[in-house]
Amino acid sequence: MRIDIVTIFPELFAPFRETSLLGEACRRGRVELEAHDLREYTTDRHRTVDDEPYGGGPGMVMKPEPLVAAIEALAGEKGEGRRARVLLMDPQGARFDQRKAETLAAQPHLVLVCGRYEGVDQRVIDLAVDEEISIGDYVLAGGESAALVVVEAVTRLLPGVVGNPESPVTESFQPTRSFRGGLLEGPQYTRPARFRDLEVPEVLRSGHHAEIERWRHEQAFARTEQRRPDLLKGRTGDTKP
Ligand code: JFH
Numbered sequence: 001m002r003i004d005i006v007t008i009f010p011e012l013f014a015p016f017r018e019t020s021l022l023g024e025a026c027r028r029g030r031v032e033l034e035a036h037d038l039r040e041y042t043t044d045r046h047r048t049v050d051d052e053p054y055g056g057g058p059g060m061v062m063k064p065e066p067l068v069a070a071i072e073a074l075a076g077e078k079g080e081g082r083r084a085r086v087l088l089m090d091p092q093g094a095r096f097d098q099r100k101a102e103t104l105a106a107q108p109h110l111v112l113v114c115g116r117y118e119g120v121d122q123r124v125i126d127l128a129v130d131e132e133i134s135i136g137d138y139v140l141a142g143g144e145s146a147a148l149v150v151v152e153a154v155t156r157l158l159p160g161v162v163g164n165p166e167s168p169v170t171e172s173f174q175p176t177r178s179f180r181g182g183l184l185e186g187p188q189y190t191r192p193a194r195f196r197d198l199e200v201p202e203v204l205r206s207g208h209h210a211e212i213e214r215w216r217h218e219q220a221f222a223r224t225e226q227r228r229p230d231l232l233k234g235r236t237g238d239t240k241p
Contacts, residue, residue, distance in 0.1 A: 001107070001158055002032040004074045004084070005147055006067065007114040008049055010035035012144050022152060025161045033151065041070040050117050059118040064127075067113065067120060071128040075111040078128055084109035086130045087150070088120065089143030093132030096150060100133065104150070105157040112150060114143030182235065184228055186219030 005013060013035040017026050025031040039047040043065070050060040075084035085107050094100075104110060113120075113129065125132065135146045160166050189200040203215045224231050 001030070001105070001155070002084075002109045003034070003151060003155075004109075004111045005033070005035040005114065005151075006038055006070045006074065006111065007035055007144055007147070008038050008116055009114075009142075009144055010037045013148070016148055016151070021162050022155055025155055025158065028160070030158055030160045031155050033155075036070060036074065038066050038070055041066040041073065053118065057118075061118055062115050062120040062124070064121040064123045067124045068128045071111060071113060071124075075109070075128075078130075084111045086111045086113065086128060088113045088125060088129045088132045089115065089135075089146040089150075090119070090132040091134050091137075091139055093134040096133045096135045096146075096153070098153070101150070101153040101157060104154045110154070112143075112147040114147050116142040181217070181220065182231060183217075183220040183224045184231070186216050186223055 007013070013033070016022055017033050022031065022033070026033055038049055042048060049062055049066055051063045053059070053061045071086055075086050076082040078086075085104070087104075087110060089112065113124075133146075133150065135149045140146060155161060156164075158164065189204060193200050193205060201215070203211055206212070
């Protein structure tokens with residue numbers, strides 16, 4: 001998969017390209033990740049990327065010419081024959097979730113557009129963006145950290161990235177729900193068995209696999225009910241443990 005990022009801060013992406021799972025995927029050629037400096041697509045002496053909002057108001061808006069030039073150079077023109085799916089990071093966008101990550105992981109080429117200031121001129125969206133996405137209901141200073149979230153969630157699903165089979169992304173190994181069985185995970189433990197007077201639950205050390213499975217489901221259900229009751233809405237067949 002190829003991912004191009006349009007940003008005024010391309011240097012923010014460097015350590016993520018080199019570190020951990022994503023770094024390994026880049027080195028092994030499973031992911032081609034490149035951050036492009038929006039200012040390279042300006043044509044004026046001052047390399048201007050923003051301007052005052054029409055109609056007044058606080059802050060600045062990203063002007064359309066450099067953004068559309070960058071997107072078209074990287075993704076092709078919108079419509080037939082476009083080479084990539086273009087996503088704008090945007091607090092007004094549709095919520096990004098695990099299902100969306102799975103859909104995007106099936107694409108060969110993504111272009112992620114990061115705004116700054118108060119956002120981008122609407123004509124960028126009208127002319128050159130396929131989809132606006134939000135990682136959550138809070139206001140960031142710009143789209144870069146949101147783009148990193150999308151890159152991380154998508155690339156960890158790719159075949160051949162550490163831990164995944166070589167076969168393409170399919171429902172068979174990627175559940176559509178966000179979490180195992182659609183519930184939050186219960187607590188996890190590793191050694192030592194006793195730490196500062198806190199013991200690992202006996203059942204986990206018992207070796208009784210069926211009992212362990214049942215205990216884990218009870219824990220997962222109780223935690224989900226308490227913290228994320230929204231995940232239980234519309235479920236059938238769950239029994240309160
Ligand atoms: C981004 C920013 C909008 C104006 C509340 C009322 C008025 C500041 C580009 C994504 C998520 C983002 C995100 C993505 C791209 C940009 C900052 C936007 C306003 C705010 C002010 C600029 C923010 N999930 N959160 N934030 N900004 N709004």
